[in-house]
Amino acid sequence: AQSVTQLDSHVSVSEGTPVLLRCNYSSSYSPSLFWYVQHPNKGLQLLLKYTSAATLVKGINGFEAEFKKSETSFHLTKPSAHMSDAAEYFCVVIYMEYGNKLVFGAGTILRVKS
Amino acid sequence: EAGVAQSPRYKIIEKRQSVAFWCNPISGHATLYWYQQILGQGPKLLIQFQNNGVVDDSQLPKDRFSAERLKGVDSTLKIQPAKLEDSAVYLCASHRMNTGELFFGEGSRLTVL
Numbered sequence A: 001a002q003s004v005t006q007l008d009s010h011v012s013v014s015e016g017t018p019v020l021l022r023c024n025y026s027s028s029y030s031p032s033l034f035w036y037v038q039h040p041n042k043g044l045q046l047l048l049k050y051t052s053a054a055t056l057v058k059g060i061n062g063f064e065a066e067f068k069k070s071e072t073s074f075h076l077t078k079p080s081a082h083m084s085d086a087a088e089y090f091c092v093v094i095y096m097e098y099g100n101k102l103v104f105g106a107g108t109i110l111r112v113k114s
Numbered sequence B: 001e002a003g004v005a006q007s008p009r010y011k012i013i014e015k016r017q018s019v020a021f022w023c024n025p026i027s028g029h030a031t032l033y034w035y036q037q038i039l040g041q042g043p044k045l046l047i048q049f050q051n052n053g054v055v056d057d058s059q060l061p062k063d064r065f066s067a068e069r070l071k072g073v074d075s076t077l078k079i080q081p082a083k084l085e086d087s088a089v090y091l092c093a094s095h096r097m098n099t100g101e102l103f104f105g106e107g108s109r110l111t112v113l
Helices: none
Strands: A004-006 A010-014 A019-021 A023-025 A031-038 A044-050 A056-058 A064-068 A073-078 A087-095 A101-104 A108-113 B005-007 B010-013 B019-024 B031-037 B044-050 B053-056 B065-068 B075-079 B088-096 B101-104 B108-112
Touching: A004 A087, A010 A019, A019 A108, A023 A031, A023 A087, A031 A064, A031 A073, A031 B101, A044 A056, A044 A064, A044 A073, A044 B101, A073 A087, A101 B044, B005 B088, B010 B019, B019 B088, B019 B108, B031 B075, B044 B065, B044 B075, B075 B088
Parallel strands: A010 A108, B010 B108
Antiparallel strands: A004 A023, A019 A073, A023 A073, A031 A044, A031 A087, A056 A064, A064 A073, A087 A101, A087 A108, B005 B019, B019 B075, B031 B044, B031 B088, B044 B053, B065 B075, B088 B101, B088 B108
C-alpha cells in the first residue's frame, strides 16, 4: 500500500544548529512530494515541493530537500535552526499512478532550544 | 491566482445538530480532497473526488458524513448528526495534474458541544 513514513515523531535541536527531518515513501514511478509546516492553531504552509524537476529542491525560510529515488527518501534540511522554526512538519506524497492518491506522513514536531 | 476557498472558517454546534462546509478549489483543478484533522493528529483523508466522481471514500463515516461535488467544481461536506468526536479542522485541497501542485485551504474549524 502507498505510505509515507516520517521516521521521527519529535526532533529537538539547538538554535543555530542544522535540522534534519526524515521522510521515506513507497516506491513509485512518478511521485509528487511536498513538505508542509503547521504552527499551532494555524493552517498548512507549503515549504517546498518536488514534481520531477531538479532533485535538490529549495524552499522558503532556508529549507531544502533532496529527492533520492534509489533510497525512496525526501529528507528536509536546514543549515541553521531558528526559534521560529518550531512547529509540526508533514511530508506529503501524491501517487500519480494510483489515481492521485494523497498520503500524509504522521508528522514530526520540531523543537528548537535557545 | 486565487487560493482554495473554504467556509465557514469556524462553526460551533451542539451534538446531534447538522453542519455543512463548502470548498471552492482553484479553477481547473480536477482533483479535490477533504481531510479531517483532529487536534494533535495528522490529517486523515475523508474523501477524494476526480472531477465530480468519487475516487476514494473508504474512510468517510457514511452513516453521518456525506460529500458531493456537483459539476466537478466546488464541493460540500455535510455532517448529520454531529458527534463530539467530530470536533476537528476540515481541510480542503485541490490538485493540478499537469504540474503536480497541491493547494490547501485555510480549513474550517468545527467545535461540537
